[in-house]
Amino acid sequence: SKSMEEWSEICGISIRDIEETARELTSYGKRAVVDVHRGIAQHTNGFYNVTSAMTVNLLLGNFDWKGGMIAASTYNTMGGKEGQPFPLDQWKPGRTSKFGISIIRHDVKYEDTTLFAGYPAKRNWWPLSSDIYEEIIPSIGDAYPYPVKALFSYMAAPTYSLPAGHTNIEILADVEKIPLFFASDILIGPTSMYADYIFPDLSYLERWEMHGSHPNMPVKVQPIRQPVIAPLTETVTVFGEEMPCSYEALLLALAERLGMKGFGKDGFGSGHDLTRPDDFYIRMVANVATDGTPVPDADDSEVKLFLESRRHLPKTVFDPERWQKITGPNWRKVVYVLNRGGRFQEYKDIYKGDWVANQYKRLVNFYQEKTAGTRNSFTGKPNPGYATYIPVSTTIGQSPKEAGFEDGYPLHLLTQRDVAMTKSRTVVDYWLLSIVPENAVVINGLDAKRLGLKSGDLVKVVSATNREGVWDLKNGTKKPMIGKVLVTETIMPGVITFTLGHGHWASGSTDVVIDNTIVKGDPRRATGIHSNAAMWVDPHLRNTCMLDPVGGSVSFYDTKVMLVKV
Structure with missing residues (x-):
């Protein structure tokens, strides 16, 4: 542990301010919360910073309480619940299983692989994390754990978006390290400019999207983005259907060319085709409309509004007759949801007494046994399974000053x-x-x-x-x-x-x-x-x-x- 003076020095906040904040935070009982996002997370010690903040919430005992810590709550899109018509998660004919180690080495412990060669490892391994954006292209650059023959990027601009993103440029420009690079993008962007081929994608006004939610609101929601303008990309034909060129159209075209199961006529199973992007999306909307207590049916005036407000859209993105055939008895519920841009819980239903209605309601651990069972890939030391302070450091444990990063840079x-x-x-x-x-x-x-x-x-x-x-x-x-x-x-x-x-x-x-x-x-x-x-x-x-x-x-x-x- 450290003295208050030491903590004050580390964080740059006076003892008086720390004490005043602590007094106020604890004065509300369970109706106060430490809510975090990028500020404390985007550091070399971010995992333990966030763990520390969540430990404060545990000490307050505020999980699921009104005014306390909450979980994001969304209406289900993939089906499988009672009353939902399309169990999309289960409709996967011909599905194959993933195998091997990913290029970013996630979901596996370094010491459990045949690539283990002592410490430090050439690059980090990620037994607890996935989607490590900053590791994809650099790992390809190092050919670790293996070289690649092709790279495909979608909606990605790591060269611009990442800190030190310029390091990715040198790898993208090296055709020995990345012989073939495909990109799906809405423009020639700071990363896709290095691609051999760019497939045009749709912008936010032209596309479908199920947004989900964020744990900063107690309301159960599912905002649904849907096309509001005619797409500006060219029209292509896939599975005999005309559609705008997009990321989804590209995936369908690849599936058609490769003869993959789970796509095309009866792609979802007998009587359920997957030949167009909206074959997937309109079924998701129907699932949202019927999650839990179903939404009401749209009345005739709502259906008229729905049709007239979209009359400017081409049949390639708006085909109500086909959508009605797909959704059957749930068609008017789909209209009800799309007219409102999604489904949103009523305010009167978000609390139950002193509790939030949409509860996390699971075990929350002070001690993370899973974390404690992993090791740092560079030092070989076990990762702490609890909240702790770890100073900012390089991957091999040097402080910025020891690395020569601070002198002359105030x-x-x-x-x-x-x-x-x-x-x-x-x-x-x-x-x-x-x-x-x-x-x-x-x-x-x-x-x-x-x-x-x-x-x-x-x-x-x-x-x-x-x-x-x-x-x-x-x-x-x-x-x-x-x-x-x-x-x-x-x-x-x-x-x-x-x-x-x-x-x-x-x-x-x-x-x-x-x-x-x-x-x-x-x-x-x-x-x-x-x-x-x-x-x-x-x-x-x-x-x-x-x-x-x-x-x-x-x-x-x-x-x-x-x-x-x-």
């Missing part, structure tokens, strides 16, 4: 989202771009005065692992990380930040040659700064960012940088 670099510019692709939405035409390097007035900076000055962001302060695109172009200063008192001294969404080098921001024709770029999409390439590269792995070896988070909030006036 400013702590953060990043965040602007509500009007939330994704790597948001820059293409000109209504939003007009609100936030560019971002800035946000700095406290004391730091600005010390560095001789004022709002509007241009600065370059550099770090110990990117001393040049550039994005090297490996095509003869280097994009410097230069942005305008914004001086404010709303950020702590010693800290700088920038918002995501600007500083593009692809996504229509520069000229592209397609079939010997120049498609002019729009310089509005290139404005501002994107400083992810300044974020620390792990000195042991050398081709990816600093990361959390237990939970898999990336280090967005640990880097120290220097600003160079331009």
